[in-house]
Amino acid sequence: MLQAQVWGVAYEIPPEQEMSVTKQLNVREQRFNKRKSVTMYCPSGELLSHPVLVYVGSNEPELFLGDATLENMAEQIARSHGPSGANSEYLFQLARFMRAEVPQAHDDHLFQLEAAVKELLTKSSEDHPQIDCRHSE
Incomplete structure (x- = not known):
């Protein structure tokens, strides 16, 4: 089985800004047809206390x-x-x-x-x- 790691940055969004930020991200990431909640680990191996939202690309021919x-x-x-x-x-x-x-x-x-x-x-x-x-x- 293939195992891989994906590195990135997670930002904590204040609750009062969540709708606005999500709306902007949905525009920026509009070509990615899936939003997914995932577990994130810090480089130290520490598990973040809450899941993070990621946008996942598809394998549609025009994008992949x-x-x-x-x-x-x-x-x-x-x-x-x-x-x-x-x-x-x-x-x-x-x-x-x-x-x-x-x-x-x-x-x-x-x-x-x-x-x-x-x-x-x-x-x-x-x-x-x-x-x-x-x-x-």
Whole structure:
């Protein structure tokens, strides 16, 4: 059986803000069709006293590449944008978080994917440089 760990950050939301925050999250995470309450452990192994809400993606063809190569995943991430911005920026922030907050979690796949996306974006910007068309005097 496959066992994996998912790392992240949990935020405690004051009860008076719960509806507003949940509404905003439902917009931001609208492409994920499942909300799930899960148990969360701290890196120390300590169990949080209450469950946390996570949004889970589906394997619908428009959102899921399936058994794709690293190159295919990098291409998809490099060219995709969602309601919250560029998928590449999300990936880069995730990699920064993992390096800073969970250095003991050696996620080679994440860091290889980060490098592949950065390479694609660098190549793309070299192939299509931006031109400043503003008038200067």
